[in-house]
Amino acid sequence: MRGYLFKRLAQIVITFFLFLSAIFFLVDAQPGDYGNVFYSNPRLTPEQRQQLKANLGLDQPTWVRYTKWMSSFLQGDLGISFSNYPRPVIDVIAERAPRTIVLFMSATVVSFYFGFMAGKLLAWNRGGLVEYASTIGGVSLYTVFTPWFALIMIWVFAFRLGWFPIGKFIEPTAWIGAPTEVNDVFIRLIFTALIASVLLFTLLVSVGRLNTNQRRPATWIGMAVIAAGALIYWLNTGLGVYALDILWHLTLPIITLALISFAGSMLLTRNSMLETLREDYVLAARAKGISEKAIRDRHAARNAMLPVVTSFVFSLAFAIDGGVITETVFSWPGMGRTLLTAANAEDIPMVLGALVFTGTLALTAHLVADILYAYLDPRIRYA
Amino acid sequence: MTEPLLQVENLTMHYTTRAGELSAVDNVSFSLKKGEALGLVGESGCGKTSVALTVLKLLPENGYIKEGKIIVNGKDIVPYTEQEMRKVRWGEISMVFQAAMNALNPVYRVGDQIIEALEEHQPQMTNKEMKQKVTELFELVGLESALMDRFPHEFSGGMRQRAVIAMALSCGPDMIIADEPTTALDVIVQDSLLKEMREFQDQLGMAMIYISHDVGVIAEVSDRVGVMYAGRLAEMGTAEEIFHDPIHPYTMALMSSFPSTVGEKTDLVLLPGEPPDLLNPPTGCRFHPRCPYATDVCKEEQPEFKEHSPGHLAACWHPRGEQS
Numbered sequence: 001m002r003g004y005l006f007k008r009l010a011q012i013v014i015t016f017f018l019f020l021s022a023i024f025f026l027v028d029a030q031p032g033d034y035g036n037v038f039y040s041n042p043r044l045t046p047e048q049r050q051q052l053k054a055n056l057g058l059d060q061p062t063w064v065r066y067t068k069w070m071s072s073f074l075q076g077d078l079g080i081s082f083s084n085y086p087r088p089v090i091d092v093i094a095e096r097a098p099r100t101i102v103l104f105m106s107a108t109v110v111s112f113y114f115g116f117m118a119g120k121l122l123a124w125n126r127g128g129l130v131e132y133a134s135t136i137g138g139v140s141l142y143t144v145f146t147p148w149f150a151l152i153m154i155w156v157f158a159f160r161l162g163w164f165p166i167g168k169f170i171e172p173t174a175w176i177g178a179p180t181e182v183n184d185v186f187i188r189l190i191f192t193a194l195i196a197s198v199l200l201f202t203l204l205v206s207v208g209r210l211n212t213n214q215r216r217p218a219t220w221i222g223m224a225v226i227a228a229g230a231l232i233y234w235l236n237t238g239l240g241v242y243a244l245d246i247l248w249h250l251t252l253p254i255i256t257l258a259l260i261s262f263a264g265s266m267l268l269t270r271n272s273m274l275e276t277l278r279e280d281y282v283l284a285a286r287a288k289g290i291s292e293k294a295i296r297d298r299h300a301a302r303n304a305m306l307p308v309v310t311s312f313v314f315s316l317a318f319a320i321d322g323g324v325i326t327e328t329v330f331s332w333p334g335m336g337r338t339l340l341t342a343a344n345a346e347d348i349p350m351v352l353g354a355l356v357f358t359g360t361l362a363l364t365a366h367l368v369a370d371i372l373y374a375y376l377d378p379r380i381r382y383a
Numbered sequence: 384m385t386e387p388l389l390q391v392e393n394l395t396m397h398y399t400t401r402a403g404e405l406s407a408v409d410n411v412s413f414s415l416k417k418g419e420a421l422g423l424v425g426e427s428g429c430g431k432t433s434v435a436l437t438v439l440k441l442l443p444e445n446g447y448i449k450e451g452k453i454i455v456n457g458k459d460i461v462p463y464t465e466q467e468m469r470k471v472r473w474g475e476i477s478m479v480f481q482a483a484m485n486a487l488n489p490v491y492r493v494g495d496q497i498i499e500a501l502e503e504h505q506p507q508m509t510n511k512e513m514k515q516k517v518t519e520l521f522e523l524v525g526l527e528s529a530l531m532d533r534f535p536h537e538f539s540g541g542m543r544q545r546a547v548i549a550m551a552l553s554c555g556p557d558m559i560i561a562d563e564p565t566t567a568l569d570v571i572v573q574d575s576l577l578k579e580m581r582e583f584q585d586q587l588g589m590a591m592i593y594i595s596h597d598v599g600v601i602a603e604v605s606d607r608v609g610v611m612y613a614g615r616l617a618e619m620g621t622a623e624e625i626f627h628d629p630i631h632p633y634t635m636a637l638m639s640s641f642p643s644t645v646g647e648k649t650d651l652v653l654l655p656g657e658p659p660d661l662l663n664p665p666t667g668c669r670f671h672p673r674c675p676y677a678t679d680v681c682k683e684e685q686p687e688f689k690e691h692s693p694g695h696l697a698a699c700w701h702p703r704g705e706q707s
Binding site for chain 1: 439441465468469470471472473474477478480481485486487488489490499500502503504506509510534536547550
């Protein structure tokens with residue numbers, strides 16, 4: 001496993017280098033540069049214009065600029081964002097990336113959770129109206145034009161019904177006099193979620209050691225303790241109200257994104273499970289006299305999960321790619337919208353920075369998928 | 384206490400297929416006493432496995448019991464619901480599957496798959512007792528107890544089959560159905576495994592049904608043998624009677640196709656043709672198109688499965704090929 005990880009990491013480094021080069025040359029090949037804003041000033045003399053170009057380093061040939069960019073990248077310097085002058089690109093990414101990751105991670109988790117559950121039930125009880133309705137409904141949502149559907153959701157649930165805010169990340173008026181910054185609350189939220197999931201995972205693993213009849217109560221008690229811990233933390237810091245504001249703004253985008261994409265995992269789970277249901281170990285499980293629910297969940301669905309997990313991790317990377325559209329529609333100040341704004345402003349360092357973020361995420365997702373796969377399927381041993 | 388453990392009466396099971404009704408098991412009756420070993424032998428597709436699945440009511444969605452009774456420990460389980468069947472399965476009757484390779488779920492440790500059955504049927508046991516039980520079972524079937532924490536893919540074919548047998552023994556069933564338990568194994572492993580199975584059976588006083596297409600396997604382990612052809616029992620008797628004094632021409636042909644290596648040289652009797660299509664079985668005796676002794680009566684009327692000598696039954700109009 002360790003040898004494999006090293007090999008895999010080396011591959012990732014090479015791929016990442018190729019990716020960096022590709023985006024640099026692609027962005028560089030676009031007409032115009034970030035000097036355009038300044039050159040267009042009619043009062044500049046040609047000499048001044050030339051001087052400006054030299055100051056920005058734009059008179060150098062491409063490969064010189066490429067080596068410069070690459071070497072500063074290796075030193076952790078992505079340059080300064082022109083549209084957010086004078087903030088460094090890395091600073092802007094650090095601020096906005098968590099918002100994007102949280103939004104799309106939650107949306108993908110919700111979508112896959114419901115997709116998996118629905119697919120499992122569809123495979124288990126085949127035929128009938130439910131199967132047709134959910135398949136047709138799911139596929140329609142899957143193929144619908146995303147911005148249109150997102151706007152309809154905003155129109156219905158935010159504008160007409162007023163259940164959710166219309167876009168944005170926070171309600172600025174509610175934050176007047178807040179004891180801390182938005183990002184601070186947000187980071188705390190992320191950490192709460194992270195710690196809670198680690199605890200939950202540990203709980204679910206350790207519960208397996210108990211006797212059968214003690215498992216269920218132990219799980220419930222453990223979950224209640226975790227929830228209580230989180231609640232106490234947020235009440236104590238007095239930031240609970242602000243955290244709720246962020247969560248409230250997160251809800252509609254998550255629902256929308258999950259509705260659009262759940263059909264993919266639903267159909268994948270259904271097909272995968274129809275295959276595992278034919279396996280001999282499912283028949284053997286039935287012969288053992290264990291309950292139908294345990295056969296469905298522990299044997300058929302557990303094994304049907306394997307391809308779904310891979311698709312989950314990859315679709316996470318894809319969802320963030322699609323963030324340009326979704327974040328714009330929901331006025332969500334994340335990386336997608338930053339990329340769009342930067343591209344419109346010809347803020348090339350920021351554009352490159354945003355693309356570096358997407359690339360890093362995609363490569364990490366693949367690595368995580370590999371590791372997760374080995375954990376879920378003991379037959380897989382990497383050498 | 385002479386009541387049989389399992390009594391199957393006039394069992395008929397059909398599969399509903401797109402092409403029509405397929406009669407996989409037709410009017411099969413047999414019984415099994417405590418501690419007895421019954422062998423079911425026949426060609427592929429003759430309904431051996433279907434009998435096994437029917438007895439546990441593990442039929443696929445398109446299979447249903449059309450007629451007959453399956454009496455386990457004095458109770459007819461045919462009208463049982465799924466919920467009631469769960470207690471019968473593994474608790475009273477367990478099964479060793481044809482493809483042991485695939486009967487273990489690849490993503491769980493072998494020991495845990497046995498514990499899963501124990502949790503269902505013996506919920507009063509603590510985790511420690513269950514581990515202890517698995518250790519004992521592994522020792523009984525000749526596996527090192529440390530192997531219980533391994534995954535199925537880390538086992539060899541023989542080891543997996545032993546693990547599956549340990550699993551079948553786990554809840555102390557009255558009876559085990561072994562469906563082609565050794566078919567996928569090489570002859571050496573097959574032989575030692577069969578001997579061991581016979582030993583457990585005697586040791587634990589369990590009844591067994593062995594299902595195989597291999598007459599040699601059946602001869603080794605069975606007290607009584609049922610010969611199946613095209614979903615029906617053609618003949619049933621003690622192993623001795625079936626092998627040395629077969630009544631049904633099909634049994635006669637089947638036996639002669641497994642020549643003895645020690646006895647005198649005999650000519651092999653070749654059986655022309657193929658087993659019939661069960662969607663459209665032949666009228667009368669289902670064996671008549673391939674039977675060298677068939678007469679008109681064989682084509683028209685189904686012979687009764689009757690006793691020719693005490694305990695030796697056969698369904699044939701011309702027992703031992705005699706023309707009456």
